[in-house]
Amino acid sequence: MDTVITRKNRKNSYRIGIVLLFLTVSYFAYSMITKEKSLNIKRDEISIKTVSKAYFEDFIMFQAKAEPLNSILINIIEGGSVQEIFVENGGHVEKGQALAKLYNPNTELSYLTQETSMIEQINNLNKARLDIRNQELNLAKDLIAIEHDYNTAKQLYDLNERLFKKGIIAKNEWETTREGFRYQQERKNIIQQSIQKEKQTNQVQIQQINRSIATMEKSLDILRGNKKNFLITAPLSGRLSSFEPILGKNYQAGESIGKIDVMQGYKLVAKVDEFYLERVSVGQKGTIEYKGKQFPVHIAKVIPEVKDGKFQVELSFENAKELDLKQGLSFGVKLTLSESVKTLVLPKGSFNQETSGNWIFVVNGDKAIRRTIRLGRENPLYFEVLEGLKEGEKVITSSYQDYKEVVVLQFDK
Structure with a gap:
């Protein structure tokens, strides 16, 4: 006789195992999250x-370089290629001294054309003024002739008037003489008025012509002055720096090719991190160390334009008499921002x-x-x-x- 074997319920075992696994994973996850x-x-x-x-x-610390107190840039006024160089960088130059010469054939040809045109216009204006003067001269000659006719008619009128009163001449001859004198008198008055108006008109025209000629001559002077701009000269006396033109190189108008330093004192120029832009202001004091001594300085100018994360400041010395400075010397500046x-x-x-x-x-x-x-x-x-x-x-x-x-x-x- 066969024995009946009872099968265990495997589903309950699976469920219990899954629950235990979930609890274990949850515990470790919780431990990982909460554990420092x-x-x-x-x-x-x-x-x-x-x-x-x-x-x-x-306070803040930054590096600053000594630069001349005053400098002026040397700018190209008329663009062109460098033809000649007369001085070397670093030398002393006097005001008006030639530094370099540029050459631009197209611009020079344009100047020559403009100059010729201006001279032609000035000549035309002078001719027009001369024509007006000749016209006035002709009118003056006409007036002289008319006055002569008038005077002749008046003399005849005065003579015939006396003869008519004495009965020497006939009435019709006297009437003819009187009519002739009236005609010459009216003719003279009309011509005089016409000439007066003509003179007034001519005077206005001459004034306009004179103003035009003056303007054209001024423009011509400017044009001739511009032709001299190909020669670059020193705008003032001082030491030439950053002057490195290259023969044959073409430079554009407005481009700077150097500067002149006026050797009458020094200032410090530095670039400061933009983080301090709102905290740095004119008048703030600081110090630098030079040859083992501390020297006071102060902010003289703040240039708020930010480039590459920095802005520029200029510092002045409180007393620079003991300083024997040279351009390019670098100093560590300690700038005090508050007490x-x-x-x-x-x-x-x-x-x-x-x-x-x-x-x-x-x-x-x-x-x-x-x-x-x-x-x-x-x-x-x-x-x-x-x-x-x-x-x-x-x-x-x-x-x-x-x-x-x-x-x-x-x-x-």
Whole structure:
């Protein structure tokens, strides 16, 4: 007789296994999420500094170069190729001294054409003025003839009037004489009025012609002056610098080929990071070190145009009598932005490049724990601490390049 074997329910076993697997995976996932990420490091691989209270001086440091107090650029007025060079860079030049000569045949031909045209126009205007003068002369001659006829008629009139009263001449002859005199009198008056108006009109025309001639002659002088612009001369006396023209090279109008430095004092010129643009202003004071001594300087000009992340400033010396400066000397400038105050400070370090001042590792025994902080002003030495740190606490200030995702740093024993 066969024995009946009861089959176990495998479905329940599968379900229990799946539940246990899910719980296990969930536990490990939860542990991974909640567990703080840590990393073991060596103490000698990092830099540890102490938070302290000190006088915080808000200043910045930058390099500046000595330049002549006044300079003027040498600009090309008429473009062309360099034909001759008369001086060398770095030499002293006098005002008006020839520096170089350019050549541009097209421009010279254009000038010659314009000059010929202007001279022709001036000649035409002179001819028109001469014609008016000749016309006035002819009118004057006519007036003389008319006045002669008038005087003759008046003499005859006076004579016949006396003869008629004495009855020597007939009435009809007297009437003829009187009519002739009236005609000459009216003729003279009309011609005189006409000549007067003609003179007034001619006077206006001559004035206009004279103004036109003056304008044309002025334009001609300017044109002839422009022809001289191919010869580049020194605009003032001084030392020639940055003057390096090349024979045969073509230069455009307005292009600068050098400058002249007026050797009557020096200034400092520097480029400052754009971060400080709103904090640097005219009048702020600073110092430079020269031959072991400190010399005061101040901001004389701020040029707010930013190029390559920097803007330019010019500094003047408070007293440069003791300075034997030369162009191109470089100085480290310490510029004070505000008065010093005692506050909580943190020594600067490369940690700020990764944290932007928002967090830092604070040393606690054999480990360092990540902490949120808030920093304020900075100078080349310190950060001002506003929140998150206390006096006497030690922090890691070296680079955090490998610790961006780490919460706890464990020091190896």
